[in-house]
Amino acid sequence: MHVLTVLDHPNPKSFSHAAAHHFMMGAEAAGHTTELADLHAEGFNPLWTMADNESDGHSNVPSDVVREQARIARADAICLIFPLFWWGMPAMTKGWVDRVWSWGWAYDQLGDPEQSMQRNRSGLLLIPAGARSDEVEGKGYRAALDTCWTQGTFGFFGFSPRRMELLYGSKGSEARRKALLEQSYTCGLTLPPPTPA
Numbered sequence: 464m465h466v467l468t469v470l471d472h473p474n475p476k477s478f479s480h481a482a483a484h485h486f487m488m489g490a491e492a493a494g495h496t497t498e499l500a501d502l503h504a505e506g507f508n509p510l511w512t513m514a515d516n517e518s519d520g521h522s523n524v525p526s527d528v529v530r531e532q533a534r535i536a537r538a539d540a541i542c543l544i545f546p547l548f549w550w551g552m553p554a555m556t557k558g559w560v561d562r563v564w565s566w567g568w569a570y571d572q573l574g575d576p577e578q579s580m581q582r583n584r585s586g587l588l589l590i591p592a593g594a595r596s597d598e599v600e601g602k603g604y605r606a607a608l609d610t611c612w613t614q615g616t617f618g619f620f621g622f623s624p625r626r627m628e629l630l631y632g633s634k635g636s637e638a639r640r641k642a643l644l645e646q647s648y649t650c651g652l653t654l655p656p657p658t659p660a
């Protein structure tokens with residue numbers, strides 16, 4: 464498979480970068496080719512503007528969106544890696560989703576999110592989070608994020624299979640972070656292929 468990793472963090476020394484690196488190493492060990500979209504390093508503009516609003520998804524598509532869509536077109540599997548911010552996506556990832564997966568290209572207000580306009584791709588959300596698993600799972604945050612992102616966003620993306628992996632306690636001890644990086648590697652190594660159409 465060709466695996467696209469979309470990374471959102473400005474600091475090359477961050478845990479999120481290390482997680483992306485380990486995920487990609489795992490994917491390569493499984494025999495996949497990899498490509499990294501390092502959104503901060505590349506200066507992606509996350510602001511959804513009039514230019515995005517005026518495009519119908521086929522004509523007048525902003526050139527930076529065309530470039531990201533070309534990346535998606537050549538990918539069989541896509542992994543989004545971003546730190547959990549305020550129980551949501553950081554602005555860069557949110558803007559990439561808003562602008563690139565546009566109306567008329569990714570979806571067109573279909574009743575069934577399983578019927579994306581895009582072909583099936585394998586999808587993974589790999590999310591470093593400062594909180595511990597008991598806090599995230601016990602208070603219902605995990606279930607809420609899974610509904611919104613795995614079922615909602617990834618459903619409209621046409622991802623199948625799709626899942627969310629939270630890297631809990633990413634601000635923790637060295638041992639904890641090492642275990643989380645191994646978890647990231649395993650996610651790359653065991654990435655499933657897209658469900659046949």
Ligand SMILES: Cc1cc2nc3c(=O)[nH]c(=O)nc-3n(C[C@H](O)[C@H](O)[C@H](O)COP(=O)(O)O)c2cc1C
Nearest residue numbers: 477478479480546547548549550591592593594633
């Ligand atoms: C603005 C901001 C908001 C955050 N919000 C949350 C949050 O809602 N839940 C959580 O578990 N961690 C939260 N964190 C912690 C980050 O998820 C954590 O810093 C990150 O996973 C650590 O990895 P990094 O070294 O790649 O930044 C937040 C951090 C920042 C800077």
